[in-house]
Amino acid sequence: MLFPKLKRIYFYLAYLIFAILYITVSLVAPLGPNRFNLSTSRTHALQLTILLPVVVIWLAAIYGVEKFHSYARLIRKSKDGQALYIMSAGLMILVGSILFNGLIGIVRPWALKDGWLSAYTVFNNYVAVLLPLIAYYVMHTGSRALLKSIKARSSRLSWAGIIILLAVTGAGYIAALMSYDYRTQTPDPSKYNSFYISTPLILATIALPYIIGWALALRAVVNLNQYRKQVKGVIYKRSLFRLEVGIVTVTVFYMFLQLLVAFSTYLAKANLGSILLFLYVLIILYALGFMIIASGTSKLTAIEKIR
Amino acid sequence: MPRAELIERIVAVTEEYLGPASERFIYRLIRFHLSKEPTSISKKDIPKLAEWVKVSLGLLTNDKKLVDDCEKNLLKLAV
Numbered sequence A: 001m002l003f004p005k006l007k008r009i010y011f012y013l014a015y016l017i018f019a020i021l022y023i024t025v026s027l028v029a030p031l032g033p034n035r036f037n038l039s040t041s042r043t044h045a046l047q048l049t050i051l052l053p054v055v056v057i058w059l060a061a062i063y064g065v066e067k068f069h070s071y072a073r074l075i076r077k078s079k080d081g082q083a084l085y086i087m088s089a090g091l092m093i094l095v096g097s098i099l100f101n102g103l104i105g106i107v108r109p110w111a112l113k114d115g116w117l118s119a120y121t122v123f124n125n126y127v128a129v130l131l132p133l134i135a136y137y138v139m140h141t142g143s144r145a146l147l148k149s150i151k152a153r154s155s156r157l158s159w160a161g162i163i164i165l166l167a168v169t170g171a172g173y174i175a176a177l178m179s180y181d182y183r184t185q186t187p188d189p190s191k192y193n194s195f196y197i198s199t200p201l202i203l204a205t206i207a208l209p210y211i212i213g214w215a216l217a218l219r220a221v222v223n224l225n226q227y228r229k230q231v232k233g234v235i236y237k238r239s240l241f242r243l244e245v246g247i248v249t250v251t252v253f254y255m256f257l258q259l260l261v262a263f264s265t266y267l268a269k270a271n272l273g274s275i276l277l278f279l280y281v282l283i284i285l286y287a288l289g290f291m292i293i294a295s296g297t298s299k300l301t302a303i304e305k306i307r
Numbered sequence B: 001m002p003r004a005e006l007i008e009r010i011v012a013v014t015e016e017y018l019g020p021a022s023e024r025f026i027y028r029l030i031r032f033h034l035s036k037e038p039t040s041i042s043k044k045d046i047p048k049l050a051e052w053v054k055v056s057l058g059l060l061t062n063d064k065k066l067v068d069d070c071e072k073n074l075l076k077l078a079v
Helices: A008-028 A040-074 A079-105 A108-114 A117-149 A156-178 A199-230 A234-262 A272-305 B003-033 B043-060 B064-076
Strands: none
Touching (some): A008 A079, A040 A234, A040 A272, A079 A199, A079 A234, A079 B003, A108 A117, A117 A234, A156 A234, A199 A234, A234 B003, A272 B003, B003 B043, B003 B064, B043 B064
């Protein structure tokens, strides 16, 4: 079974290592020209206003996922416990991918400076695609096991909704990719990002896995919702509702973040204040999702521990 | 009523409140407060168990009606 026995300390130790690396490496990274014409000290100050909230969000994510993992581990011998354990493993991979992508992101200035930006970008893009895809697959597997534990099925109406939502989102995402001028090459890497691979490869190995990942994520949250609706237990359902809201918030947020990367060219046209405000709103929502997960699992844990 | 059947009925009552957690919850209470194996529980143990269930559920929810309802349904199994 995935992640058989992870002590609480390992979560926070991993967090501490990632956070320290993230901040220090970001601050010593070579500075390129920026479009806001800021001095070095002002650039570092601006970096800190983004780095510190990100590190706080990571802490919220680690806290939420650790609580969920501890709860699932507590009941992992039962059918619902095994299913929730798999879901918690999926969420753990998702959080891991957020931290890992954050770390990879800070290497970019060196890749830009030393001329290996294309190799770096290809690697970064595939990690950003693969890890969440694995996470969503594992979460989906757990959600299916959860439904199976009460011999329930997801409603056809929900599937129809997911297909329509995916068709619209997927079409918008592919349209944004196709309309981007610097898709395969960029004249100025400091200004415009590029995938550094051919268009068919972008569609087959980046866009398609993203859309498959979103489908799995949406199916996982719909399955969890169906489980809560069909499972017995008034008190249990109330506690599970918080966990569900938290998982939905975090999953939808991450999907949104992936979409945002595709639309980043539009965001790049905005002014600094708008970008920061937008980032902070996203960050707060994200942290809130993990805090709701922690709150839901605390209530569920209370049911399991009370005597 | 066979004892194994009695524990199943107790779990079925609490399942309405605690869902899949009910078996784990009831087994824990029986072992901890009645110092018995769940399958060896008898009808005469039910009033004491119902009391502990009421106390424990009271710590999980503020819904007094729900807690009283659960206790009442458990006590029905004692007759």
